Amino acid sequence: MRRPGRAAYLLFLLFMISALSACRSTADGRQHQPDQQQSFPRYIFYFIGDGMGLAQVALGEALAGEQGGLAMLRMPVTGLMTTYALDRSITDSAAAGTAMATGYKTTVGTIARNDRHSADLTTIAEAARDHGFGVGIVSSVSIDHATPACFYAHADSRNEYGAIARQMAQSGFDYFGGGYALSALRDDTLDDELRRLMLQKGYTIAAGKEAIEAALPGSRCWAVGAVDSKGALAYEIDRNEEDADLAFFTRYGIRLLDHHRGFFLMVEGGKIDWACHANDGATVSREVKAFDRAIGEALAFYRSHPDETLIIVTADHECGGLAxxxxxxxxxxxxxxxxxxxxxxxxxxxxxxxxxxxxxxxxxxxxxxxxxxxxxxxxxxxxxxxxxxxxxxxxxxxxxxxxxxxxxxxxxxxxxxxxxxxxxxxxxxxxxxWTTGHHTSVPVPVFALGRGQERFGGSYDNTELAKKMMDLCGLSPVAKE
Incomplete structure (x- = not known):
């Protein structure tokens, strides 16, 4: 058999060097750009329906009417995920969000830190930023609430709202959308400070549809809708038609982030959980449908980029024991x-x-x-x-x-x-x-579509979901001592 020639050998070496270089991130964490020829997804959507168990999905589907059913149920891969915290079988959004963002279990109430509160845990959003992706965080509840916080902040307690909100400006993320900061609504001095910090870091604070639509692609933006006294968007059943919904913030997140060669966008339907706490079945069904419309925005994007996109839809836990x-x-x-x-x-x-x-x-x-x-x-x-x-x-x-x-x-x-x-x-x-006005420990569904979708079938823990995503996207969870 003839041995490969010198030219072929040199080409092989060049290929290996290029591949190794592509895996490295530079000191500023922004120069590494995802290569279009690599096998990992360039566009990553992570949808989290807070409190959304299988029954909540089924209720939304039952009331979908002439809309043709829920988009998430048409995704080709379905998995089942456990949600327990390190110190309790029934989790909260902080411990669950940490597991789903970092791949590590932690204690109830902890935001992206280990259980001893001695180290921050690197989130998938931070890892995406460090690998050159644009990053966006969207929620229908306050942006300093537990689930969104778990992707950009680190705190010993989810109740440290002010400290959490201040970390938005330091995150280096490109887009925050949906709710306002609850901590800022409670404290005018903090509100002024938070706005100043965001402006100093180059963020535009756009309130309302018109201002958000005027934001330029490629610019950093905190897009805020019409919010209540808790910094959250209105329930879908109560929303004024002219007010921005979760789908709007998802659509404009895609628009603002799409200038990058890749992006990561986390979207939380946070008020599904709130309606479940209230045992409000009608409101739950409409929140699930509003969440599903946001997923529809990602599906529309996927149809133009089917080989480069990954969409994951899941929940942090079930709430209410709905039947x-x-x-x-x-x-x-x-x-x-x-x-x-x-x-x-x-x-x-x-x-x-x-x-x-x-x-x-x-x-x-x-x-x-x-x-x-x-x-x-x-x-x-x-x-x-x-x-x-x-x-x-x-x-x-x-x-x-x-x-x-x-x-x-x-x-x-x-x-x-x-x-x-x-x-x-x-x-x-x-x-x-309903069996309770609180969370339960039942497993929650995972729906997947896009590059690497086959990895997300079967039954696994919420930490495994994060690890699967990080591995597929060429990212790694790292504890910072």
């Missing part, structure tokens, strides 16, 4: 009844608190509101919405209880007795049930 089925309706569940609900339980509860303060709304007037906003008692819409005498008695007791109480909503929008009773009643009639 599609209950003892009241048995096998005759009608999730479509939830479509008669016209606003979130959180928004309706604000109305009830106003009634309590004014003392001008009688029980019959309150029942009329249930008819308008939930369809309850309106048999012209559907006979299943009829109220039985026990239903009316329960609602009367709940009404009386909230008229004599000034209890405020908690962080996740748990409602007053009257609102909670109305929501629970509609849920039961629709045939869905």
């Amino acid at each position: 599609l089925g209950n003892n009241q309706v048995r096998y005759s569940g009608r999730p479509s009844l939830l479509d008669y609900q016209q606003l979130s339980l959180e928004r309706f509860s604000a109305k009830v608190r106003a009634w309590s303060g004014s003392g001008r709304v009688s029980f019959p007037m309150a029942m009329d509101s249930l008819r308008v906003y939930f369809g309850l008692g309106n048999i012209d819409l559907d006979p299943l919405l009829a109220l039985s005498p026990p239903d009316s008695i329960d609602l009367a007791k709940a009404y009386q209880a909230c008229m004599t109480s000034s209890e405020e909503l908690n962080t996740y929008g748990r409602s007053d007795p009257f609102t909670s009773s109305a929501g629970a009643l509609l849920n039961r009639k629709a045939g869905i049930g």
Whole structure:
């Protein structure tokens, strides 16, 4: 057999040197650019539906209507992922987000640090930045909340909102979108400081659709929508049509990042979790559908770059113990009844608190509101919405209880007795049930499409998901001592 000639040998050496050089990152962490000829994806989408278990996905699919079903369910690869924290079987978003961002388990409440709080953990977003990718972080809740924070910040406690928000400017990321910083809304001095830090690092702070649309591709941008007192976007069921939704922030994230030779974009549907904490089935279904529309933006991009794109859709944990089925309706569940609900339980509860303060709304007037906003008692819409005498008695007791109480909503929008009773009643009639107002430990789904999609089937832990993504994309999780 003839030995390879000298020219072939030199070509082989040049190839190996080029390959080794491509694996190195330079001191400033920005000069390494993803090679279009390499096998790893150039465009990485990481969608996290906070609190979104299999039942939440199924509920969104059941109420998708004429839209043709959820886009995530049309992705070709499905996996199943465990979510436990290092110190607890039922995790929180900080520990789960850390595992999903770094490939390491940590303790509940910890943001991208090890369990001893002695070292920061490198996130996949930071590794992508250091390998020359553009990086974007989008969330429908405040940008300093646990899940988005786990990709750009490091903190011993998720409650260190101010310290977390300050790390946005130091992250070197290109795009933040969606919610505002809760810490800045609580402290005007911090708000001024945070804005100054972001501007000093070259970020444009664009508030509202018009300003965001004016942002130039290639510029650093913090794009903020219409937010509530917690720095979050409105629930989809409550959103004004002219306000930006999660799909908008995803679309403009792609637009702003696409000048790079590769990018990493994490998008969180954070208010799925909040609606699950409130056991608000109608709002959950709409949040899942809004999240799915954001996924649709990535799918549209994928169709133009099918050989260079990876899309992962998953959840950090399940919330609420949601079931599609209950003892009241048995096998005759009608999730479509939830479509008669016209606003979130959180928004309706604000109305009830106003009634309590004014003392001008009688029980019959309150029942009329249930008819308008939930369809309850309106048999012209559907006979299943009829109220039985026990239903009316329960609602009367709940009404009386909230008229004599000034209890405020908690962080996740748990409602007053009257609102909670109305929501629970509609849920039961629709045939869905909840076991808790908190997280559960059940595994969550993973959906994958694109280059390397075959790696994401089967059953594995949330740390393995991060490691699979890092390995596929030529990145490595590193603990910094």
